Amino acid sequence: MITIVDYQMGNLRSVQKAIEKVGGQARISSDPAEIASAEKLILPGVGAFGDAIAEIRRRDLARPIIDFIASGRPFLGICLGLQLLFERGFEHGEHEGLGVLKGDVVRFQVPETLKVPHMGWNTVTRKQQLDILQGLPEHPHFYFVHSYYVRPAEPDVIALECDYGGPFCAMVCRDNLLATQFHPEKSQANGLHLLKGFTQLPHRDEVVA
Numbered sequence: 001m002i003t004i005v006d007y008q009m010g011n012l013r014s015v016q017k018a019i020e021k022v023g024g025q026a027r028i029s030s031d032p033a034e035i036a037s038a039e040k041l042i043l044p045g046v047g048a049f050g051d052a053i054a055e056i057r058r059r060d061l062a063r064p065i066i067d068f069i070a071s072g073r074p075f076l077g078i079c080l081g082l083q084l085l086f087e088r089g090f091e092h093g094e095h096e097g098l099g100v101l102k103g104d105v106v107r108f109q110v111p112e113t114l115k116v117p118h119m120g121w122n123t124v125t126r127k128q129q130l131d132i133l134q135g136l137p138e139h140p141h142f143y144f145v146h147s148y149y150v151r152p153a154e155p156d157v158i159a160l161e162c163d164y165g166g167p168f169c170a171m172v173c174r175d176n177l178l179a180t181q182f183h184p185e186k187s188q189a190n191g192l193h194l195l196k197g198f199t200q201l202p203h204r205d206e207v208v209a
Contacts, residue, residue: 013155024199045080049089077179
């Protein structure tokens with residue numbers, strides 16, 4: 001069972017439906033205890049960084065999310081759910097994130113010929129060879145909607161890179177933590193492939209020491 005974190009700022013049902021479409025089971029929850037005890041966890045999100053982190057803290061969800069990631073169980077962040085993992089976000093002021101990953105979240109500074117937000121399909125380049133990406137094209141395309149992007153302080157966490165007026169991080173991976181700037185639930189076959197791979201990752205009780 002996959003638990004999807006509900007903090008009132010994500011397209012929760014579309015993520016749940018995508019998980020179910022690839023044969024997984026998912027529940028939506030804002031209960032800190034259910035999040036803490038989940039087998040696998042997804043942190044989705046759309047909206048502003050500051051509002052999102054404030055709502056997560058108001059609901060006492062920050063510590064369960066951080067502790068879940070530290071436990072080694074499979075975790076997937078999506079869009080804003082990627083950005084919130086970092087130390088700081090600069091959307092409408094400076095806001096402290098969850099601090100799971102080092103780095104910050106900044107607005108695109110792109111040529112006038114490009115629009116912000118970055119919205120639509122774009123191809124990505126692999127920076128890591130991950131099992132969860134096996135079977136995808138060499139340069140798969142995914143669906144993006146965002147005005148801000150993450151700048152990891154540790155480049156080795158970058159799994160996929162995209163270009164929009166310059167390269168930016170499209171996906172991170174560190175141990176059990178996966179997080180995407182794109183929306184896999186909106187990315188048709190490629191996104192469903194990634195989500196299916198996530199559903200098949202062993203949870204803690206299945207990992208052989």
